[in-house]
Amino acid sequence: MGPEYFSELISRLADGFVVTLQLLGWSLLFSTIIGTALGAMRVSPLAPLRAFGTAYVNIFRNTPLVVLFLIVVVGLPGIGFLPSFFWRAVMALSLYTAAFVCECVRSGVNTVEAGQAEAARSIGMDFGQSLRFVVLPQAFRAVIPPLASVYIALTKNTSVAAVFGITEATYQLSNLIRDFPGSLWVNFIGIALGYILIVAVISAIANMFERRVGVAA
Amino acid sequence: MSTVLFDTPGPRALARQRIYTVITAVVLGALLAAALWQLWTKEMITPDQWVAFTEPRILVALLEELVVATLAGAAVAIVLAVAFGAVFAAGRLADPAWIRLPCWAVIEFFRAVPLLLMIYVLFYGFGSTLGTFWSLVLALMLYNGSVLAEIFRAGIQAVPKGQSEAAYAIGMTKSQVLVQILAPQALRSMLPAIISQCVVALKDTTLGFAIGASGIVDVGERIYLARVYDNPFAVGIVLAAVFIVINYSLSRLAVYLESRMRQQGTQAVHVNEAEEAQPA
Numbered sequence: 380m381g382p383e384y385f386s387e388l389i390s391r392l393a394d395g396f397v398v399t400l401q402l403l404g405w406s407l408l409f410s411t412i413i414g415t416a417l418g419a420m421r422v423s424p425l426a427p428l429r430a431f432g433t434a435y436v437n438i439f440r441n442t443p444l445v446v447l448f449l450i451v452v453v454g455l456p457g458i459g460f461l462p463s464f465f466w467r468a469v470m471a472l473s474l475y476t477a478a479f480v481c482e483c484v485r486s487g488v489n490t491v492e493a494g495q496a497e498a499a500r501s502i503g504m505d506f507g508q509s510l511r512f513v514v515l516p517q518a519f520r521a522v523i524p525p526l527a528s529v530y531i532a533l534t535k536n537t538s539v540a541a542v543f544g545i546t547e548a549t550y551q552l553s554n555l556i557r558d559f560p561g562s563l564w565v566n567f568i569g570i571a572l573g574y575i576l577i578v579a580v581i582s583a584i585a586n587m588f589e590r591r592v593g594v595a596a
Numbered sequence: 597m598s599t600v601l602f603d604t605p606g607p608r609a610l611a612r613q614r615i616y617t618v619i620t621a622v623v624l625g626a627l628l629a630a631a632l633w634q635l636w637t638k639e640m641i642t643p644d645q646w647v648a649f650t651e652p653r654i655l656v657a658l659l660e661e662l663v664v665a666t667l668a669g670a671a672v673a674i675v676l677a678v679a680f681g682a683v684f685a686a687g688r689l690a691d692p693a694w695i696r697l698p699c700w701a702v703i704e705f706f707r708a709v710p711l712l713l714m715i716y717v718l719f720y721g722f723g724s725t726l727g728t729f730w731s732l733v734l735a736l737m738l739y740n741g742s743v744l745a746e747i748f749r750a751g752i753q754a755v756p757k758g759q760s761e762a763a764y765a766i767g768m769t770k771s772q773v774l775v776q777i778l779a780p781q782a783l784r785s786m787l788p789a790i791i792s793q794c795v796v797a798l799k800d801t802t803l804g805f806a807i808g809a810s811g812i813v814d815v816g817e818r819i820y821l822a823r824v825y826d827n828p829f830a831v832g833i834v835l836a837a838v839f840i841v842i843n844y845s846l847s848r849l850a851v852y853l854e855s856r857m858r859q860q861g862t863q864a865v866h867v868n869e870a871e872e873a874q875p876a
Binding site: 453 | 602603605613616617620621624634635638639640705708709710711712713716717720721795798799800802803805806813816817820828829831832833835836839840843844847
């Protein structure tokens with residue numbers, strides 16, 4: 380393995396992880412928005428919204444991500460839904476991860492003491508206000524560690540996009556060993572270290588947030 | 597469900613809620629109907645899309661792959677993962693640093709690396725001897741085993757301290773205490789967590805699709821690629837439905853076991869909600 384290989388390895392890993400980080404960033408954003416909305420539905424007083432939230436979580440949590448990719452990436456174009464491959468992958472990842480974010484939000488809401496919501500009501504806040512100003516901010520503090528685990532899982536799940544031909548980090552493995560036979564283990568270590576680095580950064584950010592705003596369990 | 601957020605409604609709130617309930621039901625129903633109508637007019641859910649699933653030979657093939665590849669793969673992987681997890685959890689709890697640290701490193705490594713990457717590496721590295729089935733199963737073992745090792749460790753550390761103290765007091769060695777006193781008690785409390793991990797393994801077997809392992813996703817692909825059917829959407833729905841039914845039942849079983857334990861006063865070990873999120 381000469382210097383030529385190593386420069387190629389570095390540049391392809393960089394390319395791959397740029398795509399991985401893009402997938403991660405957008406899906407993290409969308410899944411958090413969708414998941415929080417679903418979480419709010421699951422604790423709302425209206426039965427149809429609760430039923431919708433429950434159905435969503437049970438459907439998306441129990442479907443394998445590969446199958447969800449199949450539906451969104453291969454199936455949906457049939458109805459003329461044709462954003463690029465990348466955005467369809469983001470959609471599948473976001474819809475899937477939203478179910479787990481929703482469960483985090485819901486369990487977080489359940490950790491908030493009843494007295495907090497009662498106090499909010501007693502000063503005249505309605506459901507939406509007490510959720511926005513009193514309950515959700517505290518719930519988010521309680522769910523920093525599980526939410527971090529969801530985002531770490533999402534990081535690793537972005538690799539599933541490789542199965543459908545998106546050239547993110549994991550895809551680079553087959554790419555590299557095709558062009559440089561015998562380089563399997565070096566490639567593997569390189570890619571693995573990249574993921575470990577991302578996971579470490581997410582953990583570090585979560586720890587920082589927890590120290591600042593976290594509540595003792 | 598949580599009642600933290602709202603009081604028991606009075607008559608006026610009840611009347612108002614009833615109106616909102618009707619409105620949200622109508623809106624959600626309309627959205628659902630619009631989506632279905634869209635799928636119908638684009639011929640994604642019309643009767644001809646489902647014809648494939650009325651053919652006995654296709655149903656038999658699906659069932660066969662479900663049992664032989666998906667369920668068997670997940671079952672073998674879980675059994676191996678439990679063994680792997682037990683060994684590495686014991687290693688993590690061992691006193692000498694030269695056992696503890698390598699075990700810690702192995703567990704952390706396999707939890708941080710995407711499962712798909714492990715599957716590819718095992719397949720490209722040893723695929724000629726392992727074949728697709730074992731490449732997949734061993735990768736599943738490494739990942740789920742590492743997750744289980746952490747669950748086992750938590751379970752063992754959750755056994756009341758008096759148990760091990762009493763065992764030491766009658767002169768048992770550390771490994772005797774672990775195997776004869778702590779492990780049996782911990783195992784019971786970990787059953788729900790192990791079942792939840794089965795759900796994860798079951799979902800993850802579909803990743804075998806990436807290395808061309810047989811499985812129901814593979815059968816599904818062959819169905820929708822066939823020009824006579826050309827129905828990827830319908831195939832996706834059927835595959836999803838199969839997994840939802842199996843996994844939902846397993847989740848209910850875990851919840852049931854956990855509630856029964858709570859009645860008996862045994863604390864169940866919680867799987868991190870997020871661990872379930874992971875195929876990879």
